[in-house]
Amino acid sequence: MxxxxxxxxxxxxxxxxxxxxxxxxxxxxxxxxxxxxxxxxxxxxxxxxxxxxxxxxxxxxxxxxxxxxxxxxxxxxxxxxxxxxxxxxxxxxxxLVRTFQNVEIIPELSVLDNVLIGGHVDFKASMLSQMLRLPGARKEEAQYREKAREALSFLSIDHLADQIAGGQPYGVRKRLEMARTLMAExxxxxxxxxxxxxxxxxxxxxxxxxxxxxxxxxxxxxxxxxxxxxxxxxxxxxxxxxxxxxxxxxxxxxxxxxxxxxxxxxxxxxxx
Ligand SMILES: Nc1ncnc2c1ncn2[C@@H]1O[C@H](COP(=O)(O)OP(=O)(O)O)[C@@H](O)[C@H]1O
Ligand SMILES: [Mg+2]
CATH class of the missing domain: 3.40.50.300 (P-loop containing nucleotide triphosphate hydrolases)
Structure with missing residues (x-):
């Protein structure tokens, strides 16, 4: 070991x-x-x-x-x-990823978007290419969304992906936070x-x-x-x-x- x-x-x-x-x-x-x-x-x-x-x-x-x-x-x-x-x-x-003792989410964003912001660490496409919507960036974003949906599905909250995060019960927000940690591999x-x-x-x-x-x-x-x-x-x-x-x-x-x-x-x- x-x-x-x-x-x-x-x-x-x-x-x-x-x-x-x-x-x-x-x-x-x-x-x-x-x-x-x-x-x-x-x-x-x-x-x-x-x-x-x-x-x-x-x-x-x-x-x-x-x-x-x-x-x-x-x-x-x-x-x-x-x-x-x-x-x-x-x-x-x-x-090395962490969650916080108090759940940290952006309440105005959807559950899925809250997971997406957690994985920004290996989001390779630059801000510029994202703004210009270059094909490489679009492809990466799609892969990225797919990965976020998998993380949500792993925590059994994929059916809530498009709902606003703020109104979700505490247990769901906790799961959301864990889904976010999975994005960082x-x-x-x-x-x-x-x-x-x-x-x-x-x-x-x-x-x-x-x-x-x-x-x-x-x-x-x-x-x-x-x-x-x-x-x-x-x-x-x-x-x-x-x-x-x-x-x-x-x-x-x-x-x-x-x-x-x-x-x-x-x-x-x-x-x-
Ligand atoms: N930023 C800080 N400034 C001053 N004291 C702190 C700070 N962080 C923790 N402490 C003190 O350190 C001790 C341990 O706190 P903490 O690590 O939060 O304990 P636990 O998580 O085990 O409940 C406590 O006495 C706490 O008041
Ligand atoms: Mg503590």
Whole structure:
């Protein structure tokens, strides 16, 4: 087994607060990996440090975009990249895509158009040729629309393609956001609390969808969750963190039994 992502010694502070403190973990090729912790543990901050929305104070984020993966002996391989310091648009082009904790859509656009804007990263035709409607650009646009429809169909919302995105129920907007990630031909998809706001049956469907995406696209998934239900159901391995520090790593069964994890969740503040 080899890794697609390796986080090494990640640290970041906000003012006096150490949001992440020397955190390390690895996500294996085609693995569904869960990152859990109580509210305020630093999960979203890990996310933002990986995708370079935040620049960590210390540490590395090794990512293997090509066929070659990071091997466990600590060799990073010739195509591995330390994402720290890379611009966000390049991170996406490497095949690392994310969804947001709050669904980000353009409400005035159709469901299909919202998916289309997500895949702009490999839209080769220039703006000029699009404006001039050159044959190459038209062909590319058609292929592109086809790909977006496939992504919608994969998430079972293709029948809503031409409807306005704004009025759709929350569950549909979540699916729309996931369809958008598929447009970027992901190596690694990072999902921040995808089950938040979903009911029990929607959460079960989401678990199926995550597995299907992994199987069909051969990518890895990093799932950031506060809620234990989904991670226990869908993850191969789980890393628990608390106050920005590593707490435990193991299979869902091992994490469920772990006393340190229970204590961390018990100590959670009620006002969150
Ligand atoms: N941009 C920021 N500025 C200041 N503090 C932040 C910022 N982002 C996160 N934090 C703080 O870092 C800690 C971890 O937050 P976060 O990563 O959002 O936790 P989680 O996603 O696990 O609930 C919290 O104490 C939070 O207030
Ligand atoms: Mg969060």
């Amino acid at each position: 080899s890794d697609v992502l390796r986080v090494e010694g990640l640290s970041i502070s906000f003012g006096g607060l150490k949001a992440l403190d020397d955190l390390s973990f690895s996500v294996a090729d085609t693995e569904v990996f869960g990152l859990i912790g109580p509210n305020g543990a630093g999960k979203t901050t890990v996310f933002n440090c990986i995708t370079q929305f935040y620049r960590p104070d210390a540490g590395a984020v090794w990512f293997a975009p090509g066929a070659e993966r990071l091997d466990r002996a600590g060799h990073h391989g010739s195509d591995a990249i330390d994402l720290v310091g890379e611009p966000v648009h390049r991170v996406i082009r490497y095949g 992901p190596r690694l998809i990072i999902l921040d609390e995808p089950a938040a706001g979903l009911n029990e049956s929607e959460t079960e469907q989401l678990a199926d969808t995550i597995r299907q995406i992994r199987d069909r696209f051969g990518c890895s998934v990093l799932l950031v969750e506060h809620d234990m239900g989904l991670v226990m159901n869908v993850c191969d391995r789980i890393c628990a963190i608390s106050f920005g520090k590593f707490l435990a790593l193991g299979t869902p069964e091992e994490i469920q039994r772990d006393v340190r994890v229970h204590e961390a969740y018990l100590g959670e503040r009620d006002d969150d």
